[in-house]
Each structure stands twice: as structure tokens, then as C-alpha cells.
Amino acid sequence: MASDYGNNGVVEAVAKVPSSPDTGESSARLEVLRELMGRGRATAAELARSLGVTPTAVRRQLGMLLDAGQVEEHERRQPGPRGRGRPAREYVITASGRAVFGQGYDDLAIQAIGALVEAAGAEGVTRLGERRCDEVGTQYEERRRETPDEDPVETLAELLDQKGYVARVAPSPVGAQLCLYNCPVAEVATAYPQLCEVETRVFSRLLGSHVQRLATIAHGDGICTTNVPSHTVTFQATTPDDPGTDNHREATSA
CATH class of the missing domain: 3.30.1380 (Muramoyl-pentapeptide Carboxypeptidase; domain 2)
Structure with missing residues (x-):
């Protein structure tokens, strides 16, 4: 699993594959989508911990998913006053992303x-x-x-x-x-x-x-x-x- 994330050739190939598990897409991008769907919403760091890969690798996949319209990025709401630094960004799967898992026809x-x-x-x-x-x-x-x-x-x-x-x-x-x-x-x-x-x-x-x-x-x-x-x-x-x-x-x- 982790080797797929680190292989740029795999990443580039996945980006060109139609969004359907039936085409043989058992790639890192599908794993990110499924994990995100199971959580509802999550940050890149949270996804990386669950999948056992680096945040950088997950962000690379999320970037392609954003470009494909299969996930959306939002600012995470935090209770209480906001601390220093950039606010955390979390990701949510879209209807297009859900369609990967069998919403055809x-x-x-x-x-x-x-x-x-x-x-x-x-x-x-x-x-x-x-x-x-x-x-x-x-x-x-x-x-x-x-x-x-x-x-x-x-x-x-x-x-x-x-x-x-x-x-x-x-x-x-x-x-x-x-x-x-x-x-x-x-x-x-x-x-x-x-x-x-x-x-x-x-x-x-x-x-x-x-x-x-x-x-x-x-x-x-x-x-x-x-x-x-x-x-x-x-x-x-x-x-x-x-x-x-x-x-x-x-x-x-x-």
C-alpha cells in the first residue's frame, strides 16, 4: 500500500484512469476516497495516520481528487478562540467521489x-x-x-x-x-x-x-x-x- 503512494508513476497513471473500480483501479486514490468516506471528513494528517503513509503522499492524492471534483476542501471549525498559525484544512467526499463506489446508471x-x-x-x-x-x-x-x-x-x-x-x-x-x-x-x-x-x-x-x-x-x-x-x-x-x-x-x- 505505502509503495503505491511513493511511486510517481503509479500516481500519474491513477490520475488518468476513469473513476471506476471496475477498470482495475486498486490505487492509492481509491484508498484515500474510501477512508475519507468512512470518516465523513478528515484532514490530510488524519488520513495519513489511518493509511500508514506520509501526509505529503496523501496531499498529492487529495490534490488530484480536488482537481477531479471528487473531494472538497474546507476550513475545520475549531471550538473556542482560534490559535496561531494556519487553520486546519479538512476534506469531504463529493457526490462525484461517491459515484466511484457504485452509483452508476x-x-x-x-x-x-x-x-x-x-x-x-x-x-x-x-x-x-x-x-x-x-x-x-x-x-x-x-x-x-x-x-x-x-x-x-x-x-x-x-x-x-x-x-x-x-x-x-x-x-x-x-x-x-x-x-x-x-x-x-x-x-x-x-x-x-x-x-x-x-x-x-x-x-x-x-x-x-x-x-x-x-x-x-x-x-x-x-x-x-x-x-x-x-x-x-x-x-x-x-x-x-x-x-x-x-x-x-x-x-x-x-
Whole structure:
């Protein structure tokens, strides 16, 4: 991994490759994009620590991603008075960057759903969303039968992660939050928010709890966040700066 970052020939070749994993792009740039997507936002130094390379190497990749419109650069907001020196710069993945991980055929899908609405009405979109969630629901129920002691939110997150959602579980004062750092159908869901509504209802049914969708990528947020209230939710999280360390935490509702 680190050798790819230090090889200028690799860097130059990656810059010319179309943004699709299907073209064989297993390069440093994809690794930076995926790490950034999993974090939501991060500085070059933070990305470098997680990837085990130098900040200079990461900045070289970020420069190409900025030129391609796949990431955006912002000034990091710091609480309290600003200290001396230049303010830290952090990076956020864009819709174009997310498209690298499987958001193709959006225009065709939107046109097809438009035809569906004309033929079957808005209810047709709801039925389509439910059918799309059927596979995850079936896999979830099978997994719960096989490992009933596993935390249900973690189980759902792992299955969604396999579907390209880059799913993680985070603590919340009253349970847990299911965080999706990528949405494979974000562009379609922007045009047809019923897909997000169906997804939320399916999460609620599978988890046996009234969940609340706090943010969605389709509505312009950086992360899809769903709050899952529970009496006690035990989960396993990994700290951003030490991805090899498992931290076991427990959140109990009041």
C-alpha cells in the first residue's frame, strides 16, 4: 500500500484512469476516497495516520481528487478562540467521489422509475423500495437465527456494509446510531425520497424499535444517520486514529 503512494508513476497513471473500480483501479486514490468516506471528513494528517503513509503522499492524492471534483476542501471549525498559525484544512467526499463506489446508471434508473410512476403511481416506488430491501431483510433474519446473541444493530450494519453502504455503529445517549457513509442510490433517492422512507421503515421492523432518520446523503447531508433507541445497546467501535483497537462501550437509556 505505502509503495503505491511513493511511486510517481503509479500516481500519474491513477490520475488518468476513469473513476471506476471496475477498470482495475486498486490505487492509492481509491484508498484515500474510501477512508475519507468512512470518516465523513478528515484532514490530510488524519488520513495519513489511518493509511500508514506520509501526509505529503496523501496531499498529492487529495490534490488530484480536488482537481477531479471528487473531494472538497474546507476550513475545520475549531471550538473556542482560534490559535496561531494556519487553520486546519479538512476534506469531504463529493457526490462525484461517491459515484466511484457504485452509483452508476443513475440517469437510467431515474427515467425508469419515472415510467413506473406514470404506470403504477407513487405507490409503485414504495413497492420497488420494499423489494430492494427484501434481500437485506432475509439475510438479517437468517443471521439473527444463527447468532441470536449478536448485537442487532451491528448485524444490520455489517450486512449493509457488504452492500456498499460503508456502515458503522456509533454510540448515542439513548442507544446507538446506524451511520451509512455511502448510499449506492443517493441520486435516485434524491429524486424519489420514498426510497429513504421505505428503508427507514424496514430498519424499524428488523430492529424491533421505532428508529428515527436524522440525516440522509440524498438530502445533502454527508452521512445517512439513523437513531436506534434501545434499553441497552452494546456495540464495538474503532477509534479513528487507532483502527486496530477495539473499544467496547455500552449505552443505556435513562
